[in-house]
Every structure is written in C-alpha cells, then in structure tokens.
Amino acid sequence: MGQIRLEQVTKSFGEVQVIQPLDLTLEDGEFTVFVGPSGCGKSTLLRLIAGLEDVSSGRILIDGKDATALVPAKRGLAMVFQSYALYPHMSVRRNIAFPLRMARMSRAEIDRRVEEAAEVLNLREYLDRRPGQLSGGQRQRVAIGRAIVREPAAFLFDEPLSNLDAALRVGMRMEISELHKKLGTTMIYVTHDQVEAMTMADRIVVLQGGIIEQVGSPLELYQRPCNQFVAGFIGSPRMNLIEGPEAAREGATTLGIRPEHLRLSRSEGPWEGTVGVSEHLGSDTFLHIHGIPGCDPFTVRASGEVDLRHGDAVFLTPDRARLHRFDAEGRRIE
Amino acid sequence: MATKASRSAARLMMAPAVVLLLGWMLVPLSMTVWFSFRKFLPLRGGDLGWAGWENYSRFVSSSSFWPAVSTTLIIVGSVLVVTVVLGVLLALLLDQPFWGRGIVRILVIAPFFVMPTVSALVWKNMFMDPTNGLLAYLWRLFGAEPLAWLSEASKESIVMIIAWRWLPFATLILLTAIQSLDNEQLEAAEMDGAGPLQRFGHIILPHLGRAITIVILIQTIFLLSIFAEIFVTTGGAFGTRTLTYLIFQRVLESQNVGLGSAGGVYAIILANIVALFLMRIVGRNLDA
Amino acid sequence: MPRAIRTQRKLLTTAVAWFVGLLIFFPILWTFLTSFKTEAEAVANPPLFLNFDWTLENYAVVQERSDYLRFLWNSVFLAGGSTLLGILVGVPAAWSMAFVPSRRTKDILLWMLSTKMLPAVGVLYPIYLIFIRLGLLDTRVGLVVVLMLINLPIIVWMLYTYFREIPGEILEAARMDGANLRSELLYVLTPMALPGIASTVLLNFILAWNEAFWTLNLTAVDAAPLTAFIASYSSPEGLFFAKLSAASTMAIAPILILGWFSQKQLVRGLTFGAVK
Numbered sequence: 001m002g003q004i005r006l007e008q009v010t011k012s013f014g015e016v017q018v019i020q021p022l023d024l025t026l027e028d029g030e031f032t033v034f035v036g037p038s039g040c041g042k043s044t045l046l047r048l049i050a051g052l053e054d055v056s057s058g059r060i061l062i063d064g065k066d067a068t069a070l071v072p073a074k075r076g077l078a079m080v081f082q083s084y085a086l087y088p089h090m091s092v093r094r095n096i097a098f099p100l101r102m103a104r105m106s107r108a109e110i111d112r113r114v115e116e117a118a119e120v121l122n123l124r125e126y127l128d129r130r131p132g133q134l135s136g137g138q139r140q141r142v143a144i145g146r147a148i149v150r151e152p153a154a155f156l157f158d159e160p161l162s163n164l165d166a167a168l169r170v171g172m173r174m175e176i177s178e179l180h181k182k183l184g185t186t187m188i189y190v191t192h193d194q195v196e197a198m199t200m201a202d203r204i205v206v207l208q209g210g211i212i213e214q215v216g217s218p219l220e221l222y223q224r225p226c227n228q229f230v231a232g233f234i235g236s237p238r239m240n241l242i243e244g245p246e247a248a249r250e251g252a253t254t255l256g257i258r259p260e261h262l263r264l265s266r267s268e269g270p271w272e273g274t275v276g277v278s279e280h281l282g283s284d285t286f287l288h289i290h291g292i293p294g295c296d297p298f299t300v301r302a303s304g305e306v307d308l309r310h311g312d313a314v315f316l317t318p319d320r321a322r323l324h325r326f327d328a329e330g331r332r333i334e
Numbered sequence: 335m336a337t338k339a340s341r342s343a344a345r346l347m348m349a350p351a352v353v354l355l356l357g358w359m360l361v362p363l364s365m366t367v368w369f370s371f372r373k374f375l376p377l378r379g380g381d382l383g384w385a386g387w388e389n390y391s392r393f394v395s396s397s398s399f400w401p402a403v404s405t406t407l408i409i410v411g412s413v414l415v416v417t418v419v420l421g422v423l424l425a426l427l428l429d430q431p432f433w434g435r436g437i438v439r440i441l442v443i444a445p446f447f448v449m450p451t452v453s454a455l456v457w458k459n460m461f462m463d464p465t466n467g468l469l470a471y472l473w474r475l476f477g478a479e480p481l482a483w484l485s486e487a488s489k490e491s492i493v494m495i496i497a498w499r500w501l502p503f504a505t506l507i508l509l510t511a512i513q514s515l516d517n518e519q520l521e522a523a524e525m526d527g528a529g530p531l532q533r534f535g536h537i538i539l540p541h542l543g544r545a546i547t548i549v550i551l552i553q554t555i556f557l558l559s560i561f562a563e564i565f566v567t568t569g570g571a572f573g574t575r576t577l578t579y580l581i582f583q584r585v586l587e588s589q590n591v592g593l594g595s596a597g598g599v600y601a602i603i604l605a606n607i608v609a610l611f612l613m614r615i616v617g618r619n620l621d622a
Numbered sequence: 623m624p625r626a627i628r629t630q631r632k633l634l635t636t637a638v639a640w641f642v643g644l645l646i647f648f649p650i651l652w653t654f655l656t657s658f659k660t661e662a663e664a665v666a667n668p669p670l671f672l673n674f675d676w677t678l679e680n681y682a683v684v685q686e687r688s689d690y691l692r693f694l695w696n697s698v699f700l701a702g703g704s705t706l707l708g709i710l711v712g713v714p715a716a717w718s719m720a721f722v723p724s725r726r727t728k729d730i731l732l733w734m735l736s737t738k739m740l741p742a743v744g745v746l747y748p749i750y751l752i753f754i755r756l757g758l759l760d761t762r763v764g765l766v767v768v769l770m771l772i773n774l775p776i777i778v779w780m781l782y783t784y785f786r787e788i789p790g791e792i793l794e795a796a797r798m799d800g801a802n803l804r805s806e807l808l809y810v811l812t813p814m815a816l817p818g819i820a821s822t823v824l825l826n827f828i829l830a831w832n833e834a835f836w837t838l839n840l841t842a843v844d845a846a847p848l849t850a851f852i853a854s855y856s857s858p859e860g861l862f863f864a865k866l867s868a869a870s871t872m873a874i875a876p877i878l879i880l881g882w883f884s885q886k887q888l889v890r891g892l893t894f895g896a897v898k
Contacts, residue, residue, distance in 0.1 A: 052794050054337045071339050073800040085795035089813040099799035146799065343803050344722035347714035351778060352730065354711065358771040359737045362745035369747065424642065432636040438643035440882055444650055447881035449832040451852040452870045456653050460863055466665040468652065503892065510889045548893050559741045562834035566853050578743045585747045598744035609739040613732050
C-alpha cells in the first residue's frame, strides 16, 4: 500500500514561502510526476514527503497515518537522488544491502533480496565493484536497487536522469516505467523535463512558484491546459501564443495553437509569413515563420520532406478545434 | 536545510566541543582578570586584598615594560619580514621546474617539524657557541673575531632561530598559493608582452596578497607567544625579554601573580587585536 | 625557447634550489651527523664532515643516563591521547556544522578559532593553580586535556573543511535507508571522511608533539615529554655536543617522518582552510 496525502502543506525558508498551502492526494500504485521550472518548489515538495525537511504547517499522511513528525527512516519510503548518492566506500552489494542492514534483517534474507534486485536490474556481474568503477547508467541502477530491496510504500525520484547523456536517459526512462508496471508501487518523480513527465506519468502535477498550476493525465494537460503557463510548459516545441487583434477576434487576450495543429500552404490561408530558420529532424521539420502579427517567431511542425527555403512566403491555417483561448489573467476560456 | 530532529541532534553533538572550549576560555580568563585586580603574592603572604588598577599601572610603568614591548615588536617584526621576503623568493624558486623538486621541497619544509626546544638548543650550542660553534669556525676561517652570538647579537640570533623554524611555514603556504595561480593568466600576460619582473609585480604578487596576509597574521599570533626559544637560550637576558617572557617571569619566577595577570590581560588584548583581522579574512573565506 | 637554453636554465635552477634546500636543511643534517661522533670529534677544528669514526655510543649513553624511552613514551601518550580525545569531540561538532549549518555556525567556528589565539601566558597562573588544586600537575592526564583543548579548534576546523566536501545527499540517502544518527556517522560519514580524518590526526599529533609552553610549565618528571627532556640539556656540562645531537635526533626523527607525509594537510590545517 502506498497512498500519500498532503493536507494544507506549506513550507517557508525564513521569510520566503516556497510552498503555498497545498492539498494533494497521490493514489496507491500511481506514477506521479512533479514538473515545473527550476525553483518552482517541486524538489522541496519531494523532500517534505521524504521527511528530509519539516513542513512549516499542514499534515502528511502515508496510508492514512499521520507521518508529519516521523523521521525519514520511519516513513517507509525510498528515494533515488539526482547524484545517486551511492556510498563510495562500499561495494555495489553492500550499497544495496545497506537499508536492509539498517533494518536488522537476517543475513539470509539480505542476500536473497540483494540477489533478486541484482537480477531485476542486470547488476549481477557488478555486485563486487565499487560505485566509482561503474558507468552513469549502472550507478543509476544501483541507486534504484538500493531503493527496491526495502519494498517501500513509495519510491521518490529526484531528477534521477539529469546526470545521464541523452541516449541513456531514454533507455532509463523505459526501465523505470517498466519497473513501475512490474512492482505496481506508488512512485513520485521530480523533473524539470516535460518530455520525461509526458512519457512516464500516470498523472502530472505542474508546479510554479510553490503553487500547483494543474493536475492531470499527460493527455489532459496537452489537450486542455487550464492556463497559459501549463500551455506553454507542456508540449514540444512550445505552443505558439498569439496576442493582439488576432486573439481579440476569437474573444481572448491570448490565443494558443500548437505547432502540430497548423496546415502549411504556399498559396492560401488566413496567416501569412516568411520562412526563417528551419530545423530538419528527418521525420519532422520545425519551421520558424516570421511576420505573423502577435507572435514572432511562429513555430510550425511540418513533414520531414517539406521543401521550403529561407525567405519563402507561406500561409498558415490553424485547426480551429484545437485553438486554446486564454483571458487577461492567463486562464483558459472554455 | 534540515529538519527539527536533525537540528536538535546537531546542537547535542556540538555541545561537548562548545562547552569544553567555553570552559577553557572563561574559567582561566576570569581568574586572570580577577587576579589582576588583587595584590597576590603566593610566596609572600598570598592574596593581600584588592589592588584596583595598581597592577595595571605598575606593569606599564615598570622599567622592564617598554624594553619588553620594543623587544617583542623587533623580534616579531623582523621574523615576519625575513620569513615573508625569503618565503616569496623560495616559493618562486620551488615553483620552477628542476630535478629533484620533491626532495628539495622536503628539505626546505623539515625545520618546521623540529620541536622548538631542539632547534633552540642546536642553534645555541652547535652553531652559535663562541668557541666550538660552527659559525665561530666560519668567522675564524675568514679571519674575523668569532661572535658571542647570544650575548653580543642576542636579538638577531633569536630572530634567526625563530625565522629558521617559520620560513618553511611561510614558504609552504606561499608555494601552495602560487601553484593555485592559473597558468593561462601568466601566458596571457606573456602574450601581452610582460617581462618576468612585470609578470611578478602585476600578476603573481597581487595573487599572493591574500596568502601573504594570512601568513603574517597567523605567524604574528604564534610569534607573540614565542616561549621555548627564549627559555632555553638566553632565559630572557641580553635584551631578549619579550612581553610573553616578562609575564612568565612575573608569574612563575618572582611569583607576583597580580602583576603578571595584569600583564596577561594586556597580552590578551594585544593578541585579540591581531586575531580580529585574521578572523575577518578567514570569515570572508567561509562565505565563498 | 630553444631546447638547449631551456635545459641550461633548468640545470641552473636545479643547482640553486639544491643549494638553498641543503642550506636550510643543514642544521638538521649536522645534528644527525654529530650524533654519531665522539665528543672530541664533535668539536674538532676544522669540523669533521663525514671522515670520522661512526659510533652509536651517544645513543646508548643518552638512553642510559636520562631514560630517553620514558620521555618518548610520554610524548607518544600526550600527543596520541590528546589527538584521539580531540577527534572524539571534534567529529560530532564538525558534522553538525558541516551538514546542519545554521545562522550561528559561522560565528561558532570563528569563536572557536579565537580561543586558539588566547595567549597561553595570559592564563598560565590560573591553569597552574587549577592543576595544583586538582592534583594534575605533572600528570599525563592533565596535560592530555590541556593539549586537546588548545588543538581542538584546529581539529574542528580541519574536519569541517573536509566534511564540507562530502555531498550532503549521501547522508540524506543513509537517512532514507533507515540509518539513525549513530549509524550515519559510523557507517557512512566516518569511512568516507577517513583520509581527511587521518590528515587531521597527523597534523594534530605533530602540533601536540612539538608543543613547548604547557609541556614545559606543567610537568617536572613523571609526565615530562621530549620537549622537556631536551630543555634539560640547556645547562651545559662540559663537552656534550654529540650527546645533545643524539638526544635531538631521537626527539625529532619520529615527527620529521610523520611531517613529511602531511605537507599538504599542513597548509590547510594551519591556515584554517583559507589556503588550500
């Protein structure tokens, strides 16, 4: 079991309130991602749940029991840190066994669980090495191994992939997702990378300035961002945000349209501009269009074979069903 | 960043060190301050009552006070000048590439590990002895009359003995500082047409500024309380009685505790003035 | 620069550096050599450099006459005891300041440093009096405590600078893994900081070994370490250079060897982390 409930939780460092009063329930078995720009309070929130920081007010309940005053060791949670935080003086085996030793488990049980974790994570051959002799991805696996042997109520991940190179990151992303499917344990994952959030999460919590902007499934956030911040944060490349008369005509202060929801034409369309830089990714081409009033540059996602050059004149037609309208405060207009 | 639990644990863990040092500082210090206001002669009647500021004025007006102050200043000042100037030169030399750098470094550092009583005695007897000392032999070799170092050139001799022990300290710290200088800076200066002297004056010396300040401050604190070197060589005679030694004599040799304590308070104030400067530098470093 | 000139310059530097190095080291070398001479050879004119009859006699005489080993044992006991005690008190304190810093941490660190700057002579009589009252005069226990206290600020400072280099996340990981404070210190921090702790031990052993104010003023016979043993040679009794040299060599040799291992840490320790 691993339901985590936050009730009116706040956190201040001195005068600065980094978490505004916040209510959130993370259901058992759910993979939740906290995402937001740096300094939004996502890591602090994770550390509050872990017990590495005290809440300034409010309550944290784990499986219905008040854990607000418990020390980290007593909360039954496991954490994977950004730097992996492996014990450099211990072998991989002893790293993974450490939480079990702390729990005074029997030798036989410890050995069994370490072997099992090593099997799951493909670490068998490395058990007697030191962390310093491992690659980044292997270290990451050891950190995860150390977390899973305890069979915790929930896993906490603090930007675990940010120290890996791009290729490894994609691989580890899959592994963590698969691990979640296999174990079915509650996972909370903090990242600033919206791609990680979209690909892994059951539910995403978007934070900014210590406030939850929106909670929802990846597709909900993509299709119906509840405000301009979420609209701009989720999705890559970013949503185009148009201001001025073009937006006013639709009855909004700001009009949003994603690059992939536009039709490109050489001859006709409501919006006219000229092609600037184009980024060819092979499968897609991202075109930066200049000269469209209210938004410059304007990004359009076109097919990989599109044959347009710098300076060509183009016309754009938005998919009207997928226009997002926001009011003066940035809130979504239905 | 931490929790209440870890903060209270931290206070608990810090307590022994803080309590011990607080006791070590406050108990003797308040006793010294107390004695300094008493007429206290342990061998001649013990505590003879309140003395007011008399000890303080007597300590300052005694005929040995000003000579002791000037001796202290001369010895400390000379050692500082010698060790810093030679230290910079030596550090520059040791920073150059040459064969056997590791060994020479060890040779240069060695004197710092020699215990003060040993260095004082070795210098006093084997080098400065007017008949059998090595220096006397050297003097005679060049046809000069050997010097009775510790009585005829007493301050110079003491400075030499102390500087020999502290030169390695200055060299080591300055060498570490030079080695932390970004080589590209020097190469850039060379590209800009700066000669060796200009490079030294405009880049190396300013870079060493902080290290030199630290060397001066730390040495001052240690040098102000130099004791063993004087204790085993001249015993404070021949104009080598420093403030520290004068206080030592008042307290333990003539057993005038009140007077000595007043002197002790002066010494503490003096040391604190120097310490204040050092702490500001170290403190600034803590923030970085 | 052409290669030949560079080599030439390096040769010159080598010659100058070795000359200066040997000059500075010479008093130690001379002491070492003299300790193997007879008293007559020690004061020979002109001085004998290597061409004398090497003898170990002085060492035997020094041990026999003044019981060198007893002073040596006292030195080891005082330096070792005070260092060990200082580490026991210093590790928890440094842990607190490095990993749970508060607004007052800096002030406490600087205040600790300031106690190191208290001139010993200013508190000589009170300590002397306290020692007499408590019966600690000329005891090893009393001196261990005093030496520990004068070096404690350096111990805390050095450990603090080493601990600060250990990422706090690792200690947090231990906490998440269920370690209590004792386990965190014992199984995670101490093994990781072992090189730093070792350097701290080394430097403080050296400082305590060479301490020559309290050891001279608070001991007589029973607890006297090598500093006092050497000081007792200051009253000359005829020709004694060779024996003085033998005694000196024995007093400084152990620490010279330790000192060479601790050069790097020396800078850090003695400048309170201000120069690394």
